[in-house]
Amino acid sequence: MFIKGLLAIGVILTYIFIYQADPNYIVVLGDEDHPIEYMSALFLFTTFVTFTYLYIGSKQTENQFFGKKTQRNVYFVLLALFFFVCFGEELSWGQRIFGWETPENFKEMNAQKETNLHNIWVFFDEDDEGEKKSFLSLMLSMNRLFALFCLITTVLIPLSNRYIKPMRTFYRYAGIPIAPIWIGGLFVLNYIAFKITGVYGDPILVYPLDEFKEFFYAMFFMVLAFWFTMEAKHNEPQ
Numbered sequence: 150m151f152i153k154g155l156l157a158i159g160v161i162l163t164y165i166f167i168y169q170a171d172p173n174y175i176v177v178l179g180d181e182d183h184p185i186e187y188m189s190a191l192f193l194f195t196t197f198v199t200f201t202y203l204y205i206g207s208k209q210t211e212n213q214f215f216g217k218k219t220q221r222n223v224y225f226v227l228l229a230l231f232f233f234v235c236f237g238e239e240l241s242w243g244q245r246i247f248g249w250e251t252p253e254n255f256k257e258m259n260a261q262k263e264t265n266l267h268n269i270w271v272f273f274d275e276d277d278e279g280e281k282k283s284f285l286s287l288m289l290s291m292n293r294l295f296a297l298f299c300l301i302t303t304v305l306i307p308l309s310n311r312y313i314k315p316m317r318t319f320y321r322y323a324g325i326p327i328a329p330i331w332i333g334g335l336f337v338l339n340y341i342a343f344k345i346t347g348v349y350g351d352p353i354l355v356y357p358l359d360e361f362k363e364f365f366y367a368m369f370f371m372v373l374a375f376w377f378t379m380e381a382k383h384n385e386p387q
Contacts, residue, residue: 153331156372157338160365164342167361172351179357182245185364192367193236199374200229203381210384213324224326225377232370239363241265267291292359296340299366303373304333332373339365 167175179185207222214223240246241263249264256262260273272291274281307330309316320327343362347355 152372153335156335156369160335160339160342163361163365164346167354167358168346168350172353175354175357179360185357185360186239189360189364189367190236190239192364192371193232193239196367196371196374197229197232197236199371199378200225200232203374203377204229206381210381213322215323219324222324222326224324228374235367238265238267239367295366299336303328303336303369307333326377328373329376332369332376335369335372336366339369 177183204221204225207225208220210222212219212222237243242265244251244264251259251262251264255264258269259265260268266272268291272289272294274290274292306320306325307328310320310327311317311330339362343358347358350358
């Protein structure tokens with residue numbers, strides 16, 4: 150309970166700080182290749198390592214995937230791969246660190262002319278003329294897709310698992326690991342605080358606020374991976 154409360158208070162105090170601080174200072178903190186982005190990448194890499202560890206260690210437990218018994222937990226390796234890609238994308242696969250040039254054919258496809266997938270025009274929030282996309286087109290944006298992933302994995306699945314018996318039966322059949330409800334609460338709190346700060350804060354905070362939101366998302370997924378690790382230790386055969 151102490152850790153959960155500490156994380157929640159940390160979210161609230163951070164957004165209060167963002168609102169009260171000099172906006173130019175927040176812009177520097179949240180800019181590319183600055184502390185918040187690097188910390189997010191570190192959290193994502195730690196999450197990848199932890200889910201890899203969980204996948205390897207899951208040989209000691211009973212696992213299944215849609216009714217089929219498996220030697221290891223399929224979801225853990227899928228999550229490990231997913232967070233490795235997130236880590237690479239967060240740093241544009243090290244392009245700005247190592248200084249390589251973006252291939253010309255890829256540069257034309259990418260809104261920021263970088264070597265990453267999340268800024269390809271089809272996944273970007275604006276079209277190639279700088280206009281905001283329609284609501285339906287925005288459903289393909291990486292921000293929306295990642296937010297949907299967070300909503301499903303940390304809010305909808307845990308809540309439906311607890312309160313809807315047929316869904317609980319389905320999740321057991323599918324072998325889906327269930328996150329604790331409190332982790333979903335942290336994701337929701339982060340999103341609400343992000344939205345409120347965006348409405349009342351300085352307009353120049355639009356981009357850095359996104360970085361802070363992603364920073365907390367990455368942190369909470371790392372915490373979730375640690376929670377699964379503790380659960381696995383608790384359930385190990387004696």
